[in-house]
């Protein structure tokens with residue numbers, strides 16, 4: 005594996021850096037908490053990229069992809085991480101989009117792919133249920149055929165940002181008598197404005213609102229919203245999950261996070277010395293950097309495989325585990341660095357219009373506690389890390 009970037013790749017980096025500097029919406033600045041963004045904020049960069057033709061780089065060119073190599077896509081994600089860009093959300097671009105262009109009908113492609121590319125249509129993911137997370141195949145939401153409609157009943161949960169969603173993709177049971185639970189599941193597209201769809205907020209540990217319960221009561225959906233074949237939804241669901249996991253390592257963003265942590269630790273004083281010069285703290289930051297460098301090499305190796313024509317396989321489970329452990333460690337060390345300034349929980353005060361309370365600590369401490377709490381999610385979503393270990397045990401180690 006060659007780790008050097010070629011002159012063409014360097015030139016590509018210059019091109020995308022210049023484009024980002026000229027076009028990234030200034031008002032988004034260096035966002036602290038993503039859950040504070042409005043729908044328009046989330047979509048602002050997506051829409052600019054849609055116009056440029058860069059919103060769905062990984063898609064086949066016939067559907068609007070850029071034709072970039074995996075290395076170019078890696079450079080693209082690094083350059084966006086440099087400015088902490090609010091990227092197009094994965095639900096349309098990396099999840100349902102690839103399912104639709106791979107398994108969907110021509111009508112579905114024509115109807116749904118343009119809105120995903122342009123950022124005009126927001127999608128949410130309706131997989132998990134209160135009794136079906138890791139054991140997704142035990143899901144109970146049903147879709148019963150009634151003439152040229154399905155009638156859907158059930159409850160989904162943890163539906164991320166469904167409060168903004170125009171459309172959702174839902175796994176529903178269409179055959180309750182199938183021999184195995186994986187059989188008899190279908191992948192159905194639902195217009196979130198259909199009567200009977202109800203989205204209810206779940207408040208998280210960090211006080212934010214980014215996940216929901218989604219209730220479906222006698223929701224009538226035209227049969228043409230079924231993707232692929234009836235009862236074959238499990239195949240499409242698994243295809244989607246492999247795509248979901250491969251983007252989850254977040255190496256470029258974590259590299260930037262380490263830089264920021266170093267800045268904070270250089271500013272925080274302990275016994276008259278900058279914290280970063282404290283031997284024990286510096287050791288922890290170095291260990292994190294070593295782990296991150298190892299993850300980066302693993303990701304580049306996976307990219308080299310992709311460049312040679314291999315799709316995302318079980319290696320994406322390794323990237324997911326290590327990537328999320330590093331993201332969580334970063335938030336732990338940031339919390340440690342800002343110390344007691346992380347304790348006053350003044351996010352709500354700071355964001356409350358009209359408040360004249362002074363922040364208690366430096367700016368960088370403002371969201372340290374919330375970010376720490378929020379990032380606990382990363383080892384759970386996209387398939388928990390324990391489940392990823394099971395996949396590695398079976399698929400890679402062959403045990």
Ligand SMILES: Cc1cc2nc3c(=O)[nH]c(=O)nc-3n(C[C@H](O)[C@H](O)[C@H](O)COP(=O)(O)OP(=O)(O)OC[C@H]3O[C@@H](n4cnc5c(N)ncnc54)[C@H](O)[C@@H]3O)c2cc1C
Pocket residue numbers: 128129130131132134135136137138139161162163164165215381384385386387388389390391394
């Ligand atoms: C912030 C957030 C956003 C999410 N967004 C979405 C979304 O948009 N759409 C959606 O459909 N879902 C979403 N999810 C749901 C997510 O996919 C599930 O939470 C996840 O799959 C785990 O399922 P569960 O919560 O039911 O936990 P369980 O499956 O009940 O697991 C509980 C614990 O047991 C462990 N465990 C379970 N089975 C095994 C096993 N066989 N071996 C070893 N350990 C095991 C798990 O690792 C976990 O630690 C989101 C979750 C979170 C936290």
